[in-house]
Amino acid sequence: IFASVAAGLGIVSVVALSQAANKAFGESENAQKGFIVVGIAMTIVSSILFECAGLGVKERVPNTDERKTMKESFALMWNCKPFRRLLISGILRAPLQLLATVVMTLFTYYYCGGDLTNAFSNGKTFLTVVIIGGAFFIGQFGATALCPVLMKKIDVKTLYNLTGFSALPMALLFVTYLIAPTELAKIGWVVIDGVLLLFAGIGFGAVMICQSVMISDCIDYEDYHHNYRPDGVFFAGQSFIQKFSTGIASIISAYVYAAVGYSDVNIEKMNTAIANGASFATDFQNYSKAMWFLLTIPPAIGMAISIIPTIKYEITSKSHQEMLNVLIERHKEAE
Template sequence: MDERLTYTKKEAGLYLTGLFGQNLIYNIVTAGLYYYFQNVICLPAMALGWIFAIARIWDAINDPMMGSIVDKTKSKWGKCKPYLLFAPLVVCVITCVAFLNGNYAVAKQDDNTVAMALIVAWAAASYILWGMSYTAGDVPLWGVISRMSEVEKDRANLIALARIVASIAGGLGIVSVVALSQAANKQFGESENAQKGFIVVGIAMTVIASLLFECAGLGVKERVPNSEETKTMKESFILMWKCKPFRRLMISGILRAPIQLLATVVMTLFTYYYCDGDLTNAFSNGKTFLTIVIVGGASFIGQFGATAVCPALMKKIDVKKLYNLTALSAVPMALLFVTYLIAPAELTKIGWVVIDGILLLFAGVGFGAVAVCQSVMISDCIDYEEYNSGYRPDGIFFSGQSFITKFSAGISSIISAYVYSLVGYSDVNIEKMNTAIANGASFASDFQPYSKAMWFLLTVPPAIGMAVAVLPTLKYEITTKSHSKMLEELIERHKSEKSEKA
């Protein structure tokens, strides 16, 4: 194989460094900012739900638009690299601005209607702008993988490594932004739900993550030639729908939408159910630390292990079959809620912790596998479309991956908003709960309607989503054998085109 057709180790390293930074920012916002809006400045549950829902659904629509723009881009660097060079700075500024808000609970106690409206408006505007700026970097970041190499094995390996790095950044971002912020609040001598720690830590982590994100733009090199043809935005949308295997993937991803509840609910549940409202307790109490390691670590190990072995498994099993097997992760997720129903206030006991850890381990395997398989299958769909039509839709098809994530997050926000509103987990009630817990109340025992709502959101909707998501892909058209033949012919076509131009 001609070495010019694939990336170097240095390029892969810089790409993965950038992807780590980008995913760290994503989780600072998805988990950290969500927690900040919900439990620190105490926005109303319905307002919070609809802010995230509207922003994410608009962002999901915006993704294919960005994909179309990427596909029409022609520069000396290629399609994707220009955006990777400039997006990190914009994302950094808007992420920092999102944390600089007022406190809704305080404004409501003071009966300051104007301040309440401004706080909600600031949260909505900053989050919507964040999503649009993030899209400008996210679509080309994933789309560039299929342009860095024509070697099928190298693509699959880089996608698997990217998913592993994304998981590490996700775990680090979800835990550290809340734990470090609460620790900082103590140093500042602030109350439990003060904002200063979140503002300082959120901004500091965002700046560091943005510098790492910039490494992708500096390091990547695009090798796969551009299609001479370009398409309008309308034509790009039509193309997404007409490509049958890609359409199946999109429908599958939408059906799996509730899985995004894991990202938004898990931090709040861990903080209150296991750590008595203060995540720093996990580092000062040995039993609590062991619990978090078992419960949180099990899911991470499952995801990490699945992403690591998927490239090897794909050599023996069709990626379609591997993807469809992820439906089995619905079983352990559903059983997690059963354990709560059996012992609603006792899941912190070591026996239940071990049982839940085992269930999360097997669920994590499914989550890790579906993430890798989805990216590989999208890359295969790009080759499929180029093979059949001569047009290579790198940007528009990988925008579909972002579309799935963000549309799913929007749907999940609506689900969580209604469930939280139903049980009264909102604005001043959260403030009262924080005060009660600080005075010795138990979240697991004294606030069971809240804990039940969180355990339900964390388990039941994601289980249903994982189970039904494979229905559209049962007849997925691309097999490993057919894709290998397509890719071989495409490589020969590219060589012929280069020879003709030389």
Template structure:
């Protein structure tokens, strides 16, 4: 390649992918771990969780273009995106850990105590989402400034999805089993099972967050912006108008909001599975690794197959099919339980659940790829 062509080095690419893996570790610490923590460790009422998570999703639809406008107006010696990648990871680290620092909701508490517990859960979760977005928009946006070669940009974005899946998968498979393992070791120190489980979760979440943010920080340190942006400056109103005027993007946005319950089903399903296997069977970690591995494996199988499927089928049809495929498996969990409530540890039913969770993961993995491609189109 000519020396005049401005593009990233292999070292930059690798550091960017490591950073993206770390950032997605943090995302799953909240997306998977925090939901379980709220519902099954500190017992925040499910209705309250549903309400403030729905509010957060709506706010995200406003916050994302707002952050895009801020990045667009940023001009520093480091570039537009890189300043955020340098300075946001430590802030994300702090707020991520703080979301787990809460009391335990209980009928023995005063009403005011429980209100504060729910209030901090809601405020910290929404605040985390805002701060995470401050790093997320520049992290994905910087790829257009790392290279002027379209092929290189497409290559790093395709690798980025794999890196993101790996980072998120590590947390998906490990955070709950490790937290419960550490919690069991702390029972003699904490004074109660509830407190020991809470401390176990806080410790594991903190360790994973430190690792994730450390990797995330690599992007700010090693990535360079080579491509200058156009002089045209867009206001927040301009971004909203362009975004809403883009019919395919508008459909994607609405679809994302409508599909948010499906994303929550993953956390609910893992919570139910962990409760069931944790209370009725001994090898809890083994079952969670098997079922979590199904989700993880399904995502990667789908991400590998979708590019081939797009050559034969319309993206819209694939998108609809993937949405259905991601939802139906979770709907099957309750009927499966009703059919064999005492036998879900048997090899046959473990195999059935593995298939169900693999299909659910495949649906989510396919949607991740299709959403990116359709927005890019």
């Protein structure tokens, strides 16, 4: 929850601060130099804080001296059936990363007139951003907090597969755009989109929690069947999925932007037109539609098809508890 809050604040602050820093350089509103300065500063701070993550952590299961090559690590991940299902599911869900790459650009242009700082100086714009952004984060935080409680009564596999239903509210967001492409900043549509984002956020938050828990269960599964705990390998696999997903999302957005002519030269022309009073929603509907599409349809498809590999996921709460009982006895005997 805290990491998600920090991520949200980070996205907002890096755009707002970069625009402010860019003005100090006397540059135009595209905030190129400011973005670099703020990005470097935040990278240094976050890198220092990251070093604190391991303080006070204690290993509960003894490590072995066995090491795996990269080839052996990939083979290990692939040969573990439940983890292989998670890998494939994560890859299919790759378009979900478009939420992170597109959302601030869309919000800045569609709701804030090309300048995110307007969200802090205009009461109506601020309320809109709070409702739209807040609804998604509330759904995400609520799911993050409730999932551990629900897992005591429902299999993690079931919860994970239920996240596929969040594809519906994501797709309906694009429907609202098609109905009222230039009017989504009106309070009525803001509330409707806020409700849809609330339910979409629930799925997004739940899938993150469930995936981490299921990876841990896969480690126990591998230990139970082969007496080897691939903690580092399997969680590295999770990082691989995230980086791979970011690459896929970038490719999708690049093709869509190219199709509508959203390039550096045209962006500069658009920024100038907006600064002179043009409306992004009204005067640049091809760009607006492309962004709303990227924010909704590919992520919706990804969420819907990502549960296909995990429908037959092998580990249930009952089977996992049985494995844990055996593993606990094994570790006691090894001490």
